[in-house]
Amino acid sequence: MIQFRDFSFRYREGADLVVRDINLTIPDGCFVGITGAAGSGKSTLTYAVNGIIPHCYPGDFYGEVSVEGLDTMEASLTDLSQLVGSVCQDIDSQMVATVVEDELLYGLENFAVPREEIPGRVTEALAAMGIADVRDRTIDSLSGGQKQKVAVASVLALRPRVLVLDEPTAELDPASSVAVFDLLARYAREHGTTVIVVEQKIALLSDYADMLVIVDGGRIRFADAPEAVLAHADTLLALGVNVPRATTLVNALADRGLYDGPAVRTVAGAVAAAKEVLA
Numbered sequence: 001m002i003q004f005r006d007f008s009f010r011y012r013e014g015a016d017l018v019v020r021d022i023n024l025t026i027p028d029g030c031f032v033g034i035t036g037a038a039g040s041g042k043s044t045l046t047y048a049v050n051g052i053i054p055h056c057y058p059g060d061f062y063g064e065v066s067v068e069g070l071d072t073m074e075a076s077l078t079d080l081s082q083l084v085g086s087v088c089q090d091i092d093s094q095m096v097a098t099v100v101e102d103e104l105l106y107g108l109e110n111f112a113v114p115r116e117e118i119p120g121r122v123t124e125a126l127a128a129m130g131i132a133d134v135r136d137r138t139i140d141s142l143s144g145g146q147k148q149k150v151a152v153a154s155v156l157a158l159r160p161r162v163l164v165l166d167e168p169t170a171e172l173d174p175a176s177s178v179a180v181f182d183l184l185a186r187y188a189r190e191h192g193t194t195v196i197v198v199e200q201k202i203a204l205l206s207d208y209a210d211m212l213v214i215v216d217g218g219r220i221r222f223a224d225a226p227e228a229v230l231a232h233a234d235t236l237l238a239l240g241v242n243v244p245r246a247t248t249l250v251n252a253l254a255d256r257g258l259y260d261g262p263a264v265r266t267v268a269g270a271v272a273a274a275k276e277v278l279a
């Protein structure tokens with residue numbers, strides 16, 4: 001379980017709190033999507049989980065954030081990194097090797113994983129991300145989607161209990177974005193891994209997340225199941241969250257008393273809702 005209790009944070013260089021009064025409980029195995037306008041504090045929330053704040057970016061840290069009982073302010077980054085694996089926004093800066101296999105080996109060796117376990121871990125992580133065929137390729141020769149999968153695989157090989165990803169599909173086309181989410185969600189389900197993803201594409205996020213967290217000006221505005229959050233499409237639009245048109249259309253039908261089902265997020269969902277209205 002991950003718990004934020006009355007958490008607020010101000011970066012050392014900043015004048016104001018950038019996140020404030022955060023109270024949130026994330027159960028084990030939950031797939032959490034965090035979204036919100038640019039600069040609203042999404043990444044900062046994930047930094048409190050993986051320890052980047054206050055360990056790498058110091059500042060004033062109020063309240064408490066814990067991961068499986070480990071206080072992220074008090075724990076060492078080494079201890080935290082055994083629990084929480086992170087894929088940052090700029091994956092090129094995260095990559096340390098030239099060849100895919102070496103990228104995975106680097107983390108495993110750093111974590112002192114027993115030598116006999118290493119080949120199996122590499123094979124398993126590459127297979128989990130559907131990229132067993134690129135094991136011997138140079139990272140430079142890969143597409144953006146393949147690189148993203150390598151970045152995720154190199155973290156999965158370490159078998160973290162919690163996986164934090166910051167805008168993993170920012171550079172990807174829609175098909176590759178879906179592929180990354182599909183593989184990630186399947187892996188998380190099979191291993192009981194808690195996943196926290198910062199993502200702008202709310203429709204995509206809603207297809208996979210158990211909980212959507214909407215951040216606005218450093219505060220959590222909504223933290224609920226996707227359907228419950230999307231029912232507030234007008235508020236979300238006002239907060240700068242890009243709500244799918246299918247959602248706003250069906251919410252408008254609901255506002256007029258014509259539809260009383262759950263919020264939809266896809267064209268197919270809107271078609272089904274419209275058929276129900278017209279029946």
Ligand SMILES: Nc1ncnc2c1ncn2[C@@H]1O[C@H](COP(=O)(O)OP(=O)(O)OP(=O)(O)O)[C@@H](O)[C@H]1O
Pocket residue numbers: 011012013014018036037038039040041042043044045057
């Ligand atoms: N290392 C830092 N030092 C000082 N201020 C920072 C630092 N990192 C982020 N901030 C500030 O904190 C606020 C929240 O930033 P954060 O990156 O958490 O938001 P975000 O919602 O993830 O933004 P984006 O969508 O643009 O990535 C912003 O005003 C940002 O300028």
